Amino acid sequence: MNFVSPANIPLHIATSESGEKAASDGQGTTALQARIVAATHVARYHGVDPDPSGIRPNAGGAAPSSPALVEWLRQYGLWARAVRLSFGQLMKLDNPAPVLLLLSDGGAAVVVGRNHEHGVLLVRDPLAPSSKPPTPIDELRLKQVWDGTALLVRASRGESEDERPFDLGLLTRMVWGEKSILRDVAIGSITITILSVLPVLMIMTTLNTVVTYHSMNTLTLIVVVLLIALGFEMLIAWSRRMLLITLATRLDTRLHLAIFNRLMTLPIDFFERNQAGELSYKVSQLYRVREFLTGRMITTFIDVAMVLLLLPVLFYMEPTLAWTVLAAAACITLIIWAFLRPLADLTGKVIQAESDKGSTLVESIYGIRTVKSLCLESTRAAEWDQRIATVGDLNMRMGKLSNWPMVLVMPFEKYTQAGVLALGAYLAMTSNNPLSLGGLIGFMMLGGRVAGPLVNLARLLQDVQEARQALFQVGWVLNRPTEKRALTHGLRPKLEGAISFDEVTFKYEGSKSPALDNISFAIEPGMMLGVVGRSGSGKSTVTRLLMGINPEYSGAIKIDGIELREINLRHLRQSFGAVLQDNFLFRGSVKDNILAGRPGLSFEDAVRAARLAGAEEFIERLPQGYETWIQEGSTNLSGGQRQRLAIARALIADPKLLILDEATSALDPESEALINANLQRMARGRTMVIISHRLSSLVECDKTLVLDRGKVIDIGPHRELVERCAVYRHLWLQQNRHSDYQGKVHAAPAPSFIQAS
Numbered sequence: 001m002n003f004v005s006p007a008n009i010p011l012h013i014a015t016s017e018s019g020e021k022a023a024s025d026g027q028g029t030t031a032l033q034a035r036i037v038a039a040t041h042v043a044r045y046h047g048v049d050p051d052p053s054g055i056r057p058n059a060g061g062a063a064p065s066s067p068a069l070v071e072w073l074r075q076y077g078l079w080a081r082a083v084r085l086s087f088g089q090l091m092k093l094d095n096p097a098p099v100l101l102l103l104s105d106g107g108a109a110v111v112v113g114r115n116h117e118h119g120v121l122l123v124r125d126p127l128a129p130s131s132k133p134p135t136p137i138d139e140l141r142l143k144q145v146w147d148g149t150a151l152l153v154r155a156s157r158g159e160s161e162d163e164r165p166f167d168l169g170l171l172t173r174m175v176w177g178e179k180s181i182l183r184d185v186a187i188g189s190i191t192i193t194i195l196s197v198l199p200v201l202m203i204m205t206t207l208n209t210v211v212t213y214h215s216m217n218t219l220t221l222i223v224v225v226l227l228i229a230l231g232f233e234m235l236i237a238w239s240r241r242m243l244l245i246t247l248a249t250r251l252d253t254r255l256h257l258a259i260f261n262r263l264m265t266l267p268i269d270f271f272e273r274n275q276a277g278e279l280s281y282k283v284s285q286l287y288r289v290r291e292f293l294t295g296r297m298i299t300t301f302i303d304v305a306m307v308l309l310l311l312p313v314l315f316y317m318e319p320t321l322a323w324t325v326l327a328a329a330a331c332i333t334l335i336i337w338a339f340l341r342p343l344a345d346l347t348g349k350v351i352q353a354e355s356d357k358g359s360t361l362v363e364s365i366y367g368i369r370t371v372k373s374l375c376l377e378s379t380r381a382a383e384w385d386q387r388i389a390t391v392g393d394l395n396m397r398m399g400k401l402s403n404w405p406m407v408l409v410m411p412f413e414k415y416t417q418a419g420v421l422a423l424g425a426y427l428a429m430t431s432n433n434p435l436s437l438g439g440l441i442g443f444m445m446l447g448g449r450v451a452g453p454l455v456n457l458a459r460l461l462q463d464v465q466e467a468r469q470a471l472f473q474v475g476w477v478l479n480r481p482t483e484k485r486a487l488t489h490g491l492r493p494k495l496e497g498a499i500s501f502d503e504v505t506f507k508y509e510g511s512k513s514p515a516l517d518n519i520s521f522a523i524e525p526g527m528m529l530g531v532v533g534r535s536g537s538g539k540s541t542v543t544r545l546l547m548g549i550n551p552e553y554s555g556a557i558k559i560d561g562i563e564l565r566e567i568n569l570r571h572l573r574q575s576f577g578a579v580l581q582d583n584f585l586f587r588g589s590v591k592d593n594i595l596a597g598r599p600g601l602s603f604e605d606a607v608r609a610a611r612l613a614g615a616e617e618f619i620e621r622l623p624q625g626y627e628t629w630i631q632e633g634s635t636n637l638s639g640g641q642r643q644r645l646a647i648a649r650a651l652i653a654d655p656k657l658l659i660l661d662e663a664t665s666a667l668d669p670e671s672e673a674l675i676n677a678n679l680q681r682m683a684r685g686r687t688m689v690i691i692s693h694r695l696s697s698l699v700e701c702d703k704t705l706v707l708d709r710g711k712v713i714d715i716g717p718h719r720e721l722v723e724r725c726a727v728y729r730h731l732w733l734q735q736n737r738h739s740d741y742q743g744k745v746h747a748a749p750a751p752s753f754i755q756a757s
């Protein structure tokens with residue numbers, strides 16, 4: 001067997017041969033991308049084909065870190081974990097699945113086999129052609145390039161964490177996942193309980209011995225022991241609190257990551273149907289559940305476990321009294337139990353009312369321009385008053401109702417603290433074997449410690465209801481069917497841009513009539529398709545279906561002959577550039593907005609895209625040019641400027657399909673003319689779908705689709721449509737009274753045969 005010398009280990013440097021191969025794969029591979037290629041190979045072994053563009057980019061273009069790779073692979077439902085392994089452990093792994101080694105210099109290698117006879121690993125260079133056999137490597141040589149970090153990957157058993165419904169089970173599993181913290185908290189709590197029994201015993205001794213026999217030495221000893229115990233108790237209590245804080249913080253982080261990931265996989269139409277304020281309020285209710293899980297629930301369970309330690313002591317001291325304490329605790333539980341259901345119902349109503357209140361506030365702030373310009377302040381204020389009144393009323397009812405159990409349990413609670421003293425004294429007077437004074441006081445103190453947690457346990461039931469209500473709200477948002485499968489599965493063909501609709505019918509949820517009714521048309525790659533029609537005729541719906549926003553249509557939509565729903569959704573949307581009627585710009589510089597966080601694109605690309613979109617001229621006039629900061633809501637830009645930036649942003653990735661949905665609607669005639677003049681250049685090498693009310697923008701289109709009430713009226717070039725399609729001709733004449741069919745302006749009115757039609 002031939003061994004390669006370390007200098008020749010071709011694990012991470014792209015040879016010209018492998019570089020060519022990779023480039024021909026369309027991956028544009030460099031040595032730094034070795035990790036992504038290697039991870040892709042490993043994922044494919046498990047039947048998953050991850051999309052390299054989905055990986056979180058690293059600062060400065062460095063190779064992706066192990067957490068980024070793990071996160072990326074987990075998105076595809078794979079189980080992945082970064083671990084530290086030794087050469088020996090790698091040799092011992094009996095799993096046949098490939099193991100990814102992260103090399104010290106940012107490269108990667110894949111272990112594909114082992115030769116136990118020679119004590120070597122069979123390692124593959126991810127950038128080498130697949131025909132090249134794996135390289136045998138021994139421990140010494142591997143150590144020179146590998147620091148011990150490996151990525152273990154396997155197909156996930158069952159659904160992954162971010163696919164499971166958000167319910168108490170999932171959250172409890174998350175808490176249970178932090179076993180080491182829970183164990184430490186439990187140890188701390190047991191110690192605190194044992195230490196807290198100490199003062200009670202001391203008090204008993206003080207009363208029985210010190211006071212009766214005037215024993216000064218015993219008193220001194222007791223005080224010293226008490227002080228030491230106090231010091232320990234403080235230390236352990238502090239550690240327990242720190243552990244609980246750590247647990248809460250870790251859970252918060254995991255929950256927030258999970259929530260955001262889940263939100264991002266919900267379909268767009270869900271967000272369109274529900275108000276942002278309501279959604280964000282409902283999701284934010286998760287904090288109640290988390291607080292419950294890491295606060296009251298853990299401490300109560302621990303305290304109850306402590307009761308099990310203390311009860312035998314109580315029964316040992318005085319069984320009759322111990323039974324009465326238990327009976328009092330049972331009464332408390334019954335009272336709280338009786339109020340559970342009505343309280344749970346009210347809690348649900350309070351949360352709903354709070355959510356409506358949040359919606360009104362967010363809506364008013366979001367639409368403040370309209371509110372102010374139409375003087376709607378008083379109307380909004382009236383709605384706000386109404387919301388506040390409802391919330392106030394419900395909170396009042398809630399307060400009144402929850403006040404009852406609090407008051408009703410008081411006699412029983414007091415009994416466990418003071419009542420036992422009276423009963424104990426009575427027993428002392430009547431029983432043959434009475435408790436000493438110290439024993440009585442000690443019993444009273446311990447009795448309180450037993451009843452407290454049991455009362456808390458009963459109250460916990462109330463908290464469970466509240467947490468369940470909160471979780472119901474969170475689940476209402478997050479447990480919707482997601483696009484996750486469509487985003488992570490499906491074909492990723494290199495799209496050319498041929499589009500065909502074949503008898504497509506689509507109805508929005510809740511609508512009576514279909515927005516698209518049995519429509520069929522087809523265009524070839526590289527064509528410019530105009531779409532016209534009256535308002536509400538279904539133009540935007542065509543583009544929504546194309547972008548996979550609404551997949552529940554009947555008929556067939558094909559891109560390059562492939563049914564749209566079979567194409568990976570992320571890949572599909574990345575192949576599209578879209579400029580819509582209302583484009584959202586993020587807070588950040590003009591340059592950042594054009595680049596839109598796409599890795600690998602430079603400032604020059606941004607300038608080129610801006611020029612093509614006709615945006616360069618106004619950007620250069622901005623105070624800091626491309627570095628000008630766009631404020632929230634892009635208020636420091638005009639509508640037309642926003643639109644042109646959105647066009648530049650859509651063009652930057654050089655998409656094969658470009659959709660302009662009323663993209664020039666907010667532009668002044670000069671800017672519109674500029675963009676129209678650039679349309680041909682923009683269209684070079686891609687298919688374009690342009691929706692416009694202004695037919696003059698569509699004269700140059702190869703074909704124009706005329707829609708009316710969701711049906712195709714006609715499709716053809718401008719010249720033919722104006723001759724044969726009455727709807728199109730009507731629209732054209734409405735807008736171009738003084739021009740001929742080619743859009744040339746005349747002083748004379750339109751030709752007589754059109755007037756006649």
Ligand SMILES: Nc1ncnc2c1ncn2[C@@H]1O[C@H](COP(=O)(O)OP(=O)(O)OP(=O)(O)O)[C@@H](O)[C@H]1O
Pocket residue numbers: 272508509511515533534535536537538539540541542
């Ligand atoms: N998200 C939605 N939910 C329910 N119905 C919708 C939704 N979007 C559009 N519709 C309905 O579908 C029909 C077609 O709407 P679409 O937005 O496609 O028309 P359009 O031709 O683009 O109109 P416009 O030129 O005014 O933008 C309309 O009747 C509209 O009311």
